[in-house]
Amino acid sequence: MAQRQTVKLRVLARPPAPAAVPRQLAGAVARWMAQHVGAATALALLAALCALQVLALLRAPAMWLPSAIHLRPAPGETVVLGQRELAAPHADRQHLSLRHDARDGWMLRNLSAARQVVALRGDQERRLGSAPLKRGGSFQVGGALFAVSAADADTVTFIRAGSTWRYDGATLYRNGQALAGCPDARGAATAIALWNRLAPHALTIARPLALGGNLVCGNRLGVAQVTPGAALLFRDHGRLQLAAGNPDGDRAAVLVDGADLRRQETPLAGVRALIVGHTRFRLEQTAGGLTLIPANQVGLHGAPDVRLPEAVRWDWRQRDLWGAGLSGVWLAIAACLAGVAGVAAVAGLSSMADGTHSASVRVKGARPAAASLAPCLAATLVLAAGVIAMLAQRAGMA
Numbered sequence: 001m002a003q004r005q006t007v008k009l010r011v012l013a014r015p016p017a018p019a020a021v022p023r024q025l026a027g028a029v030a031r032w033m034a035q036h037v038g039a040a041t042a043l044a045l046l047a048a049l050c051a052l053q054v055l056a057l058l059r060a061p062a063m064w065l066p067s068a069i070h071l072r073p074a075p076g077e078t079v080v081l082g083q084r085e086l087a088a089p090h091a092d093r094q095h096l097s098l099r100h101d102a103r104d105g106w107m108l109r110n111l112s113a114a115r116q117v118v119a120l121r122g123d124q125e126r127r128l129g130s131a132p133l134k135r136g137g138s139f140q141v142g143g144a145l146f147a148v149s150a151a152d153a154d155t156v157t158f159i160r161a162g163s164t165w166r167y168d169g170a171t172l173y174r175n176g177q178a179l180a181g182c183p184d185a186r187g188a189a190t191a192i193a194l195w196n197r198l199a200p201h202a203l204t205i206a207r208p209l210a211l212g213g214n215l216v217c218g219n220r221l222g223v224a225q226v227t228p229g230a231a232l233l234f235r236d237h238g239r240l241q242l243a244a245g246n247p248d249g250d251r252a253a254v255l256v257d258g259a260d261l262r263r264q265e266t267p268l269a270g271v272r273a274l275i276v277g278h279t280r281f282r283l284e285q286t287a288g289g290l291t292l293i294p295a296n297q298v299g300l301h302g303a304p305d306v307r308l309p310e311a312v313r314w315d316w317r318q319r320d321l322w323g324a325g326l327s328g329v330w331l332a333i334a335a336c337l338a339g340v341a342g343v344a345a346v347a348g349l350s351s352m353a354d355g356t357h358s359a360s361v362r363v364k365g366a367r368p369a370a371a372s373l374a375p376c377l378a379a380t381l382v383l384a385a386g387v388i389a390m391l392a393q394r395a396g397m398a
Helices: 018-035 037-058 187-198 324-353 366-394
Strands: 064-071 078-081 096-101 105-110 117-121 124-127 130-132 138-141 144-151 156-160 163-167 172-174 209-211 231-236 239-244 254-256 265-267 271-276 279-286 289-296 312-318
Touching: 105 117, 239 254
Parallel strands: none
Antiparallel strands: 064 289, 064 312, 078 096, 096 105, 105 265, 117 124, 117 271, 130 239, 138 144, 138 254, 144 156, 156 163, 163 172, 209 231, 231 239, 271 279, 279 289
16 A cells, blocks of 8 residues: 655735835834844944934035145245145144256255155155165254264264264164163163064164154163254154154254254255145146145135235135046945944845745745845945045045
């Protein structure tokens, strides 16, 4: 007698009508939010934050900034530029001077005692008021003269008062012995000094050498009757540079091969950009004139009107909150909103699927995996939006 097999038939639920899908999806989302109050609150706060950012931009007043700064000084005239003339919020009131020389062309000088001017020539950066030390040369800090006996990209050796000093960008040695730590050195500084003595040169942590004051210890080289920090010897882009420091007291003269670093001028030939007080300018030289095009960290004005010297002229443009400069921020905000909507949709579909079955074979755990992946995706988008907004703000675009 043939064995009788029992076949169990599975009753399939009738698929909902197309018009009822939105209503059922909304109900499923509401049920999911009631079951997951914490996640629902976080998503609601995220959506509100994005909406608040958009509202703030919509209500932002019109602001103006220079798109180009044109310089046309009279023959022999020196133009002094600062925070107002350059629209550079972090520059000094009188930060730099420019003059046009008939032989050398445009000449640049840093007038600021506390802030830098960096000239970008090709792939190299040069900080005004600094110079490399060369073998056979000399440098002077106040009344102290040092003779350079050896110098390369990694170390410099100089002689004064019968002592031989060697500095490698991290540690100062006197007659071959590293100096003892300073009395006011903290634990972190002591640990870094110890590491620099033991580690290979490529792994050392750069520490500038300060010249001036009365102490000879650590990375300080005392010079009588000179304010501490009057000059700094430091590692910059793989090279050792001597620069005039910014001490609180009287500023001593700092000379390299007889040239005063505090009065150093550099030609703009070959210079493609300048960095003045965190504001970057692209340079365009024309016949009898010079144009500076600010790229980031530009000061804003409520109206296109500012008093400027006769040799300085601005081209104005209105701040564009919806332009290409902020496209990354807007894409990040849109991605966050899409992530919130995706989380809600996946949660709603997962809830609807609990009472609805299809005739196709389902892989167990597929919906739970998708439901757990959606919050992770939303969190990643939120992090990306924050990073993009921060970078845009630091670049001066937001």
